Amino acid sequence: MISDNLNNIKVAFSHDWLTGMRGGERVLETLCSVFPDAPVYTLFYNKKAISPIINRHTIKTSFLQYLPGIFSYYRNLLPLFPFAIRTFQLPPADVIISLSHCVAKAFPSNNKPHLCYCFTPMRYAWLFYDEYFGGNPLKSILAKPLISMIRKWDFTTAQQVTKFVAISKTVASRISKFYGIKADVVYPPVDTDFYTPSHNYSSGNFDLIVSALVPYKRIDLAVKAYAEYGYPLKIIGSGTEYKKLIKMASSNIEILGWRSDEEIRELYRNCRLLVFPGEEDFGIVPLEAQSCGKPVVAYAKGGLLETVIEGETGIFFKEQTPSSLIEAVKICSTKKFVPAIIRSHAEKFSKTRFIKEFCDSLIRCMKLK
Numbered sequence: 001m002i003s004d005n006l007n008n009i010k011v012a013f014s015h016d017w018l019t020g021m022r023g024g025e026r027v028l029e030t031l032c033s034v035f036p037d038a039p040v041y042t043l044f045y046n047k048k049a050i051s052p053i054i055n056r057h058t059i060k061t062s063f064l065q066y067l068p069g070i071f072s073y074y075r076n077l078l079p080l081f082p083f084a085i086r087t088f089q090l091p092p093a094d095v096i097i098s099l100s101h102c103v104a105k106a107f108p109s110n111n112k113p114h115l116c117y118c119f120t121p122m123r124y125a126w127l128f129y130d131e132y133f134g135g136n137p138l139k140s141i142l143a144k145p146l147i148s149m150i151r152k153w154d155f156t157t158a159q160q161v162t163k164f165v166a167i168s169k170t171v172a173s174r175i176s177k178f179y180g181i182k183a184d185v186v187y188p189p190v191d192t193d194f195y196t197p198s199h200n201y202s203s204g205n206f207d208l209i210v211s212a213l214v215p216y217k218r219i220d221l222a223v224k225a226y227a228e229y230g231y232p233l234k235i236i237g238s239g240t241e242y243k244k245l246i247k248m249a250s251s252n253i254e255i256l257g258w259r260s261d262e263e264i265r266e267l268y269r270n271c272r273l274l275v276f277p278g279e280e281d282f283g284i285v286p287l288e289a290q291s292c293g294k295p296v297v298a299y300a301k302g303g304l305l306e307t308v309i310e311g312e313t314g315i316f317f318k319e320q321t322p323s324s325l326i327e328a329v330k331i332c333s334t335k336k337f338v339p340a341i342i343r344s345h346a347e348k349f350s351k352t353r354f355i356k357e358f359c360d361s362l363i364r365c366m367k368l369k
Contacts, residue, residue, distance in 0.1 A: 005363050011038040012093035014107035018045040019071055023284040024119055028099055029053050030189050030351055041088050044070055062087055078124055082153050095366055106157035115365040116161045120171050120281040121178045125151045163365035167282040168303040184361045189354035190287040192347050195265055197293035197339055204272030206232035210285045213239030218278040223248045225322035268292035273332050280304055291346035293339030297328045313342045
């Protein structure tokens with residue numbers, strides 16, 4: 001699976017934090033299987049929420065790990081993250097691989113080759129400012145000077161990375177815009193061996209959302225739309241918006257919290273369609289649903305324009321309004337999709353493809369030093 005050029009190198013991973021198995025952690029899990037001896041450096045870590053494959057690695061955390069109850073309030077500690085990531089000692093490694101959407105790319109590399117697999121430039125600093133800070137006027141006013149400082153720090157540390165690899169063309173354009181750096185593009189892996197269609201294909205009698213319940217995902221938009229639409233909707237996920245969404249939900253909407261991979265796979269297999277209402281950097285979940293042969297209704301912006309084919313594997317809606325979303329759902333629900341074609345599209349994003357392309361970029365990175 002790994003190039004002969006990489007067989008004997010020592011790798012160290014830097015990952016922002018490990019508090020659950022979402023898209024970024026699935027990428028880390030895949031890379032952990034490629035480099036089984038690599039230590040993982042992360043700001044803080046919840047062992048119970050992380051897969052056995054990652055847990056088999058040596059995990060090294062920052063001082064933030066020892067703050068009582070950190071997993072319930074860590075997002076409020078953003079100002080400490082830049083300092084915390086720089087407290088790590090450089091490991092005995094030939095190359096650093098950071099997987100970053102926040103500060104992991106600033107891991108001290110001391111002139112060692114450093115490849116950053118970038119999920120996005122820091123959202124809090126460059127993107128979705130209103131979603132994170134706009135809801136509270138006082139918080140927004142206080143955050144502005146802090147965000148200005150973080151942007152300067154973020155730009156400076158980006159210049160210390162040897163090579164950026166983006167998860168999508170959308171993210172590559174952000175890296176160019178915010179950092180002035182050209183990035184390779186390697187799409188993340190989808191476990192197409194695990195996410196497979198049911199032997200007894202079901203057209204489904206409910207629609208599905210699988211998502212972190214945080215503001216920029218716009219699950220509130222779907223809840224409003226389906227309250228009007230009236231069709232059954234199941235929402236799988238957890239996060240800061242959970243209580244708010246529970247209060248908003250009408251009787252046709254079930255918010256079920258997080259579920260195991262096996263349960264989510266069964267929901268993919270048995271739903272009518274997947275709804276994805278937010279702007280995403282890439283979006284693993286829509287490809288997992290497509291890998292199970294199910295179409296996707298998605299907002300026509302961001303990474304999903306690269307992973308959903310209009311009219312063939314899903315339908316886009318162009319405005320983040322309940323009426324626009326409902327119209328797309330109605331079109332999708334009446335269109336005769338071919339599950340085998342949807343599945344075939346998802347297979348282009350397999351783990352095997354990811355490992356080859358990623359290792360090719362890693363070799364190029366090491367040649368730059």
